[in-house]
Amino acid sequence: MHKESAIREPLILGHKTYSDITEDVCAPIEGKAPRAWYIMFGVSLLVGLYGIGCIIYLLGTGIGTWGLNKTVEWAWDITNFVWWVGIGHAGTLISAVLLLFRQRWRMAINRSAEAMTIFAVFMAGLFPLIHMGRLWVGYWVLPIPNEFGSLWVNFNSPLLWDVFAISTYLTVSVVFWYIGLIPDFATIRDRAKGAVSKKMYGILSFGWSGRAKHWNRFEIVSLVLAGLATPLVFSVHSIVSFDFATSVIPGWHTTIFPPYFVAGAVFSGFAMVQTLLLILRKGMKLEAYIHTKHVEYMNIVIMVTGSIVGVAYLTELFISWYSGVEYESYAFINRATGPYWWAYASMMTCNVISPQLMWFKKLRTSLLFTFFISIVVNIGMWFERFVIIVTSIHQDYLPSSWSMFYPTWVDIGVFIGTIGIFFAFYLAFARYFPVLAIAELKTIVKISGQSYKDGTAPGYDDHGGGSDSAVPYGEVSPEVDTDTPPDDSIKNETEDNNENTDDSSGSNE
Amino acid sequence: MSDRVIYATYDDDHTLLEGAKKLVADGVHITDVFSPFPIHGIDPVIGVKHTRMGIVAMMFAVTGLMLAVIGFQYFMIADWPMNIGGKPSFTLLQNFPSFVPIAFEFTVLFAAHGMALVYFLRNKTLPGMPADNPYPRNTDDRFTMEIRLSDNHDMSSEDLHAKIKQTGIVEIEEKDYVVIK
Numbered sequence: 001m002h003k004e005s006a007i008r009e010p011l012i013l014g015h016k017t018y019s020d021i022t023e024d025v026c027a028p029i030e031g032k033a034p035r036a037w038y039i040m041f042g043v044s045l046l047v048g049l050y051g052i053g054c055i056i057y058l059l060g061t062g063i064g065t066w067g068l069n070k071t072v073e074w075a076w077d078i079t080n081f082v083w084w085v086g087i088g089h090a091g092t093l094i095s096a097v098l099l100l101f102r103q104r105w106r107m108a109i110n111r112s113a114e115a116m117t118i119f120a121v122f123m124a125g126l127f128p129l130i131h132m133g134r135l136w137v138g139y140w141v142l143p144i145p146n147e148f149g150s151l152w153v154n155f156n157s158p159l160l161w162d163v164f165a166i167s168t169y170l171t172v173s174v175v176f177w178y179i180g181l182i183p184d185f186a187t188i189r190d191r192a193k194g195a196v197s198k199k200m201y202g203i204l205s206f207g208w209s210g211r212a213k214h215w216n217r218f219e220i221v222s223l224v225l226a227g228l229a230t231p232l233v234f235s236v237h238s239i240v241s242f243d244f245a246t247s248v249i250p251g252w253h254t255t256i257f258p259p260y261f262v263a264g265a266v267f268s269g270f271a272m273v274q275t276l277l278l279i280l281r282k283g284m285k286l287e288a289y290i291h292t293k294h295v296e297y298m299n300i301v302i303m304v305t306g307s308i309v310g311v312a313y314l315t316e317l318f319i320s321w322y323s324g325v326e327y328e329s330y331a332f333i334n335r336a337t338g339p340y341w342w343a344y345a346s347m348m349t350c351n352v353i354s355p356q357l358m359w360f361k362k363l364r365t366s367l368l369f370t371f372f373i374s375i376v377v378n379i380g381m382w383f384e385r386f387v388i389i390v391t392s393i394h395q396d397y398l399p400s401s402w403s404m405f406y407p408t409w410v411d412i413g414v415f416i417g418t419i420g421i422f423f424a425f426y427l428a429f430a431r432y433f434p435v436l437a438i439a440e441l442k443t444i445v446k447i448s449g450q451s452y453k454d455g456t457a458p459g460y461d462d463h464g465g466g467s468d469s470a471v472p473y474g475e476v477s478p479e480v481d482t483d484t485p486p487d488d489s490i491k492n493e494t495e496d497n498n499e500n501t502d503d504s505s506g507s508n509e
Numbered sequence: 510m511s512d513r514v515i516y517a518t519y520d521d522d523h524t525l526l527e528g529a530k531k532l533v534a535d536g537v538h539i540t541d542v543f544s545p546f547p548i549h550g551i552d553p554v555i556g557v558k559h560t561r562m563g564i565v566a567m568m569f570a571v572t573g574l575m576l577a578v579i580g581f582q583y584f585m586i587a588d589w590p591m592n593i594g595g596k597p598s599f600t601l602l603q604n605f606p607s608f609v610p611i612a613f614e615f616t617v618l619f620a621a622h623g624m625a626l627v628y629f630l631r632n633k634t635l636p637g638m639p640a641d642n643p644y645p646r647n648t649d650d651r652f653t654m655e656i657r658l659s660d661n662h663d664m665s666s667e668d669l670h671a672k673i674k675q676t677g678i679v680e681i682e683e684k685d686y687v688v689i690k
Contacts, residue, residue, distance in 0.1 A: 018545065018650035143584055152584040156593050156607040164614040172621040179625060182634060183648070187545065190645035206629065207638030207690065210647055214632045215547035217560045221628050224566045228617050239610055439546040 004447045011105055011444060013288040015451035015458070018442050022187055025436045028284045029188060033431055036283065041431075044423035051417005054410050055130055063133045065410045072394050072405040077131045078243075079385040080415050083268070084124035084422075085166065085240055086261075086381060089233060090269025091117025092173050095180075096229035099222065104448055105297050107440040108289045111184075112280060113273045114177040115433070119425040120272070121170045123418040128162070130414070158242035165239040169232055176225045179218070182208045184434040237265040244388065251331035251392030254319075260312035264381060267305035267351070270298050271377035278371045280430060289436055292365050299364040302377065306355025309384075313352060331392055339404060340391045347387050350380020512686035513658040513666065514540075516643045517673045518651050522548045525652040528676030529554045535672055538660040543647040566624040573619025577612045581605075633690050641689035643682075651679075657686060 016024075058065055068075055091114035098106035129138050140146075141163045143153050153160050185205035192198040208214070241261035244252035254260075274295065281290040320332040335344050354376050358364040395402045429435070451457035519525040526548055529539055539555040542548065552559070582601050585591065585608075590598045597603035629635055643653050656673070658666060666683060673681055 022545075022649045143580065152589055154591055154593075155581055155585050155611060156591065156596075156598075156604070158610075161610040161614070164611045164618075168614045168618040172617060175621055175625045179628070183546070186640060186642075187648040189640065190642070190648045202640070203636050205640065206634035206636055207640045208632075208634050208648075209640050209642040210543045210545060212542040212544070212548070212551055212555060213557050213560075214634070215544065216552050216557055217562050217628055217632060219547055220560045220562045221624060224563055224624060225621055228566070228621050231613070232617050235610065235613060242610075442546040443549075 004453070006453065008448070009293045010450035010453050011108065011289075011293065011448035012441065013291055013450050015456065016288065016445055016449055018445070021436075021438055021441050021445065022191070024286065024288070025184075025434050025438050025441075026188055026191060028430070029432060029434065030191070030193075034283070037427065037431065041424060041427045044420045044427060047420025048417055048424050049420075051414055051420055054413030054417055055126075058130060058410055058414065059133070059135055063131070065408060067406045067408045067411055069403050069405070071396055071401050071403040072390055074393065075390050075405045076386075076407055076411045076415060077127050079382065079389055080418065081124050081127035081131075082240055082261075082385045082389075083382050084120045084127070084418065085237065086265035086268045086385075087272045087378075088117045088120035088124060088169075088269065089237060089262075089265035090273045091115070092169070092176065092229050092233050093266055093269065094273070095176065096226040096233065099226040100230060103297075104444050105294050107437055107444060108286075108294055109273065109277060109298075110440075111177075111180065111433075111437045112277060112430070112435050113269075114173060114180075115429045115435075116272060116276055116426060117269070118170065118173055118177060119422050119429075120269075121166065121173065122425070123422050125166060125170065126418060158239060158246050161239045162243060165236045169236045172225070172229055172232060176222075176229055179221060179225070180437055180440070181433065182206050183210065183218070183439045184437065186210065187438050188434060234262055237262045249392055250325070250327040251335070251388065253328075254316060256312055256315060260309065263305045263308035263312065264351075264384060267302060267309055267355070268378060268381035270302050270305070271374040271381070274298055274302070274370055274374035275378065276426065278367055278374070280435060284430065284435060286436065289441065292367070295367060295370050296361075296365050299358045299370055299373075302373075303355045303358035303364070306351060306358075306377070310352035310355075313348065327397070330395075334395055335387060335391045338391065338395065340387065340394070343383050343387050343391065347380055347383040350376050351384060354380070513683060514686040515654075515656045515658070515666070515669055515673065515681065515683045517654045517656065517676070517678045518644065518680040518682075519653075519677065520651060520679045521677075522546075522652055524677040525654065526551055526554070528673075528678070529654065531676055532654075532656075532672060537656060537664070537669065537672060539654050540657045540660055541655040543642045543644075543653045543655065545648050545650060545652070548652070562624055562628060565627045566620045569623030570616050570620035572623070573616045574612060576619070577608075577615035581608045581612075639689050659686075 066075070066077065091110070094106050094113045095110040098110070129135055132138060132140075141153060141160065143155075153163075182205055185201050186208035189198060189201035189205045192201055238258035238261065241257035245254055245257035247253060277290055278295070281287055317332055317336075320328045323329070334340075354373055357369075357373070363369050390405050394404060446452045449457070517528075519528065522544060525542065525544070529542070529551060532539060533554055542551055542555060544551075551557070578601070581604075585604060586599070586601050592598060596607075642648060643655070644651055647653055654673075656669060658669070661669060664672075670681065670683070
């Protein structure tokens with residue numbers, strides 16, 4: 001059996017057997033939802049419905065109901081789009097990149113982070129669609145034969161690249177997420193008592209039975225999907241940044257945008273994961289699986305990506321001066337000292353200064369502080385997009401057309417509404433879906449479980465022996481115990497360990 | 510004559526793995542293993558070959574890339590070249606830098622979805638399919654070996670029972686083999 005270094009902190013606290021993991025994850029699904037869940041779901045749904053109302057009003061009236069004007073012709077819609085896409089980067093990053101790097105701490109957080117990703121990308125996708133003004137002709141973004149002559153979408157345009165990138169990212173993330181969910185749905189199906197839930201989880205689990213060959217395929221498919229999703233994650237936000245970087249607007253026309261946007265996306269995505277998971281682990285009593293160490297790991301990611309973002313901000317400032325292009329320099333001076341200085345200051349404080357506090361171990365292991373910083377980072381990242389988009393265009397080449405942007409109630413309603421819809425989706429997920437990857441956690445409980453690491457697990461002989469053989473499942477024949485002398489079995493196992501070193505290290509995901 | 514099957518259940522993945530090695534060394538053919546999570550190292554023991562899903566993904570990836578390139582050639586070069594700031598747009602090669610992002614996305618799109626589809630079909634896991642794990646706890650904390658008598662002609666049912674009982678099982682059951690799917 002593969003052993004993990006003793007100095008690594010256990011990923012699963014206390015003593016957990018395989019069935020304990022099943023119990024702990026399934027309990028919130030099988031039990032009644034707490035009152036707090038109904039309250040939160042109700043509020044989210046109401047806010048979401050208000051947002052949908054605003055969208056319908058927008059579609060009926062036209063884009064003129066937004067606060068856009070002749071100078072600032074792109075504002076909250078694209079800000080919100082980039083913000084949501086950025087948030088939607090953590091999930092697939094956690095499940096794909098961390099899978100390739102064999103980081104086991106991802107197993108407790110990947111399921112819920114991926115759910116968050118998918119819902120965030122839904123919200124992001126909404127903005128370009130409603131931005132078209134005519135939602136029902138949204139299919140025009142696809143290269144399909146049409147009645148307007150030889151009119152094709154422009155494959156040279158980053159806006160079209162975005163269409164392909166976002167839709168590929170969304171569907172591949174859904175597939176990746178669902179393939180991992182199937183075995184866990186099967187677990188719920190086999191435990192379900194009610195006829196309806198048995199039927200529903202039966203359909204959702206696709207008839208998964210856990211055969212050896214299926215697990216063999218499962219692992220390779222997950223690995224290949226992770227390999228495909230990793231460059232995909234980086235490509236998506238790079239392409240989102242091309243929307244700006246390939247233009248000729250001072251402040252947008254910047255070659256460092258792709259890596260800077262990707263770092264920012266990971267930064268904001270992890271912050272949103274922290275916000276959600278800190279509530280989830282408490283509400284669903286999953287403290288043994290998602291504990292301080294996981295939070296600390298995520299805080300380190302936030303610190304590193306926050307520092308990259310900080311370096312990018314400073315590089316932009318320096319290069320705008322060093323380039324000697326007066327329009328470029330003005331765009332940045334205007335950002336920092338112009339009428340939107342407060343947005344720039346919020347962005348700098350939230351994104352550059354606050355993650356640096358994570359250098360202190362006391363702070364990055366404090367759950368309350370982490371929660372606070374995660375909110376701060378999300379606010380800061382929204383301002384980052386607002387600063388890039390609005391401050392670059394509101395004072396353009398022609399001073400007579402300089403103007404400010406003021407959001408209308410529709411702008412605000414649509415944005416707040418997407419937050420409501422997002423939380424309603426997420427709460428429904430937490431209620432009906434297994435929020436932790438049950439099957440994956442079972443593969444690490446003996447490697448990273450606290451009781452197995454410190455040798456306190458009852459009946460565990462340090463060689464992977466059965467822990468509950470004292471509790472019979474059916475009838476145990478008496479000769480089972482007597483015929484295998486303990487010395488032999490230990491000897492056999494040590495030999496087999498040597499033989500199988502390659503196997504186990506090659507396939508321990 | 511209907512086939513008979515023995516289901517030997519264990520409460521630990523490691524005990525099952527050790528048991529499987531012992532039984533295979535004794536000449537028993539293990540048809541399949543049902544487990545709540547992948548048991549690493551079981552595949553070579555019971556003779557499960559390495560999956561070819563990676564090759565499937567590659568084939569779909571190449572298909573996706575080719576379709577994308579054919580699309581670019583037709584839409585943007587043959588049918589309606591677009592002059593954008595005088596950039597070269599009259600041959601595929603000259604215009605290709607602009608097409609790299611979509612070529613990549615389309616390749617990933619095809620590879621991921623094609624592989625997932627083949628994975629579902631080969632596993633026979635599709636919405637509404639019945640499950641065929643012998644015990645409900647196979648998806649919780651029980652690990653079951655399936656040993657068909659038709660695969661072990663040279664051994665009697667009693668022999669098999671005796672051999673299996675030496676491997677740390679928690680339950681053993683023999684019944685008629687029913688094909689569910």
